[in-house]
Amino acid sequence: MLGRTDRKFFRRLRAMAENPNNTWDLTAVDALDSAGAVFLWRAWDGSKPKAFQVSDEHRVLFDHLEHIDLVVSPPEYHWLAPLQALGAWLVDIALQIAGMLLLAGQLVIDTLYCLRHPRALPLHEISATVYRAGVQALPLLTFVGLITGVVLTDQIAGELVQFGQSTAVVGAVGLGFLRELGPFVAGIIIVGRSGSSFTAEIAAMRMTGEIDALKAFGCSPTLRLVLPKVLGLALAMPLLVVWTNFCGIIGAILVSTAKLNVTYGMWLVMFPDAVPWSDFIIGFGKGILFGGLIGLVASYYGLSAASNTQSLTMNTTRSVVFNLAMVLTLDGILGVVMSGVGLG
Amino acid sequence: MENATDAVVEVRDLGVRFGSQWVLEHIDLDLKRGEILSLVGASGSGKTTLMRQIIGLSRPSQGSVHVLGHSVHDDDHEVARMLRARWGVLFQHSALFSALTVFENIAFPLRELEKRRGGLSETDIHALVILKLEMVGLKGDIAWLMPAELSGGMAKRVALARALVLDADILLLDEPTSGLDPDSASEFDQLLGELHATLNLSALVVTHDINTLAALSDRVAVVDSGRLLTVGSLQDVVDIDNPFIERFFHGSRGAAALQQRGL
Ligand SMILES: Nc1ncnc2c1ncn2[C@@H]1O[C@H](COP(=O)(O)OP(=O)(O)OP(=O)(O)O)[C@@H](O)[C@H]1O
Ligand SMILES: [Mg+2]
Numbered sequence: 001m002l003g004r005t006d007r008k009f010f011r012r013l014r015a016m017a018e019n020p021n022n023t024w025d026l027t028a029v030d031a032l033d034s035a036g037a038v039f040l041w042r043a044w045d046g047s048k049p050k051a052f053q054v055s056d057e058h059r060v061l062f063d064h065l066e067h068i069d070l071v072v073s074p075p076e077y078h079w080l081a082p083l084q085a086l087g088a089w090l091v092d093i094a095l096q097i098a099g100m101l102l103l104a105g106q107l108v109i110d111t112l113y114c115l116r117h118p119r120a121l122p123l124h125e126i127s128a129t130v131y132r133a134g135v136q137a138l139p140l141l142t143f144v145g146l147i148t149g150v151v152l153t154d155q156i157a158g159e160l161v162q163f164g165q166s167t168a169v170v171g172a173v174g175l176g177f178l179r180e181l182g183p184f185v186a187g188i189i190i191v192g193r194s195g196s197s198f199t200a201e202i203a204a205m206r207m208t209g210e211i212d213a214l215k216a217f218g219c220s221p222t223l224r225l226v227l228p229k230v231l232g233l234a235l236a237m238p239l240l241v242v243w244t245n246f247c248g249i250i251g252a253i254l255v256s257t258a259k260l261n262v263t264y265g266m267w268l269v270m271f272p273d274a275v276p277w278s279d280f281i282i283g284f285g286k287g288i289l290f291g292g293l294i295g296l297v298a299s300y301y302g303l304s305a306a307s308n309t310q311s312l313t314m315n316t317t318r319s320v321v322f323n324l325a326m327v328l329t330l331d332g333i334l335g336v337v338m339s340g341v342g343l344g
Numbered sequence: 345m346e347n348a349t350d351a352v353v354e355v356r357d358l359g360v361r362f363g364s365q366w367v368l369e370h371i372d373l374d375l376k377r378g379e380i381l382s383l384v385g386a387s388g389s390g391k392t393t394l395m396r397q398i399i400g401l402s403r404p405s406q407g408s409v410h411v412l413g414h415s416v417h418d419d420d421h422e423v424a425r426m427l428r429a430r431w432g433v434l435f436q437h438s439a440l441f442s443a444l445t446v447f448e449n450i451a452f453p454l455r456e457l458e459k460r461r462g463g464l465s466e467t468d469i470h471a472l473v474i475l476k477l478e479m480v481g482l483k484g485d486i487a488w489l490m491p492a493e494l495s496g497g498m499a500k501r502v503a504l505a506r507a508l509v510l511d512a513d514i515l516l517l518d519e520p521t522s523g524l525d526p527d528s529a530s531e532f533d534q535l536l537g538e539l540h541a542t543l544n545l546s547a548l549v550v551t552h553d554i555n556t557l558a559a560l561s562d563r564v565a566v567v568d569s570g571r572l573l574t575v576g577s578l579q580d581v582v583d584i585d586n587p588f589i590e591r592f593f594h595g596s597r598g599a600a601a602l603q604q605r606g607l
Contacts, residue, residue: 117459117460119459119460119462120459120460204442205442208437208439208442209435209436209437209438209439210439210440210441210442212396212401212435212439213433213435213439213440213441214441215399215400215401216399216401216428216431216433216435217428217433217452217453217456218424218425218428218429218453218456219452219456
């Protein structure tokens with residue numbers, strides 16, 4: 001058999017091919033694979049030699065080669081290409097956001113339908129979401145909350161001791177957690193834990209035809225799959241925020257007792273004064289908002305996946321990236337707006 | 345609007361395009377009340393696409409589909425819901441709900457109906473599910489398995505049970521016997537034959553199985569690269585001079601099956 005890198009042999013064939021008087025007789029060849037045929041074809045510079053004999057069986061290969069263009073040139077590079085790519089990307093994102101808004105509109109319609117037909121409300125699926133995305137996330141959130149509380153308090157403890165303001169730890173950590181860190185940490189964790197799995201679940205159901213089957217039996221995929229995820233997360237998320245706050249503050253108490261002599265009892269007394277109810281409510285509200293939006297975005301990317309594995313993985317990544325960017329942006333905007341209206 | 349002779353499914357000048365490629369063009373096809381119509385065609389000729397259009401899973405690029413006199417894309421929710429209770433669908437790749445048990449898969453259409461109409465008790469549902477499992481030749485004790493624990497052939501039967509559970513009068517079956525062993529396939533043929541005789545149902549059956557075709561069909565429709573080549577009795581279709589028909593019906597397998605039935 002011919003080796004592909006057999007350059008010397010190739011040059012010899014090439015030299016022979018350049019002489020039009022040479023006759024090519026391949027009738028004695030027993031076996032010729034496509035690699036061999038392409039090798040010869042290239043030696044002939046892409047056309048059959050004039051004097052050419054070959055068995056019928058092998059002729060098919062060459063007839064085939066004659067009709068296709070073996071060299072497919074890559075698209076030409078244009079200096080505007082990066083700009084075009086950027087434009088296409090922006091249009092893509094805009095279309096995706098439009099798609100999410102449409103999905104949100106559909107959910108409103110589904111909700112209204114459920115109000116008129118209470119039996120259609122997917123209670124079972126909602127409770128499954130609360131359990132899977134909420135209850136089962138508790139161990140991880142406990143761990144992350146505790147660690148965050150410990151690290152944060154440990155970092156500011158030094159400063160506070162220096163200025164003789166040890167008891168300020170209650171206000172600083174309490175406010176920080178209830179308003180910002182709790183919703184933020186819980187949001188990031190839920191995006192990674194549940195957002196990704198929602199997208200993958202729905203996209204996989206597309207691949208297996210389950211979404212089609214739902215429709216064929218008269219069941220709306222948005223009502224049955226998306227609504228429970230959005231409502232379930234909007235229900236579970238604020239509670240997860242509260243739990244994260246709680247764990248974070250426990251972590252803070254552990255450190256402040258050891259390092260600052262601010263004990264559990266002192267926290268209990270000072271906390272209600274240092275941290276107003278409004279902060280608790282802001283964090284809770286953020287939880288509802290983040291939960292609903294994470295569910296919506298994750299479901300959108302699941303539904304918009306094409307039915308192949310590549311699209312599933314790509315949309316799962318997109319879902320996580322979009323959700324993370326969204327949680328960060330919203331958190332920032334809300335922080336600025338709320339301190340602007342005097343809630344800060 | 346519905347009388348005994350008219351068509352239950354009417355496909356008119358249907359065209360479907362993916363991107364710039366027409367996958368179906370100018371399809372005119374009727375499924376008449378009480379008949380079994382087989383749909384045959386090479387792989388990729390557009391049979392599944394046609395089935396999906398008939399149950400309204402996507403909008404056609406051109407033309408229309410009516411079932412029981414109503415457009416499958418009727419905006420009236422009640423009409424849409426009524427239609428879905430009247431047909432039973434078997435998808436080519438079974439499409440069982442992987443998160444639900446076999447029992448819940450078969451019960452699914454019942455529960456959907458129950459949500460809208462009421463009147464079915466849990467005991468009724470249980471009995472109906474077990475009955476349909478028996479009907480497709482499965483034991484009741486697989487009801488508690490998950491779809492992932494079934495063989496391909498068993499999944500197909502479960503999907504068939506799900507398609508039959510509403511006692512729909514229109515069956516749309518995409519390759520019901522592919523992946524079944526020959527014995528099970530002929531059992532299925534028998535089952536569909538019996539159902540047809542007793543329930544007066546109408547069925548559109550996509551199949552590559554010449555035995556099913558010969559045993560059951562009142563008429564045969566042949567699609568080739570997105571166009572409807574012909575519709576007619578098996579006898580008429582077999583006699584048409586066309587390379588696909590030639591290969592399909594007069595290839596070694598086909599010829600034997602036809603000979604057996606004296607065609
Ligand atoms: N979602 C889609 N996007 C693009 N092309 C599609 C899509 N679905 C089907 N097609 C194309 O439509 C054509 C018909 O496909 P279809 O699944 O209807 O064939 P089929 O007759 O059911 O084949 P088989 O016997 O293998 O099941 C194929 O060429 C396929 O590539
Ligand atoms: Mg198909």
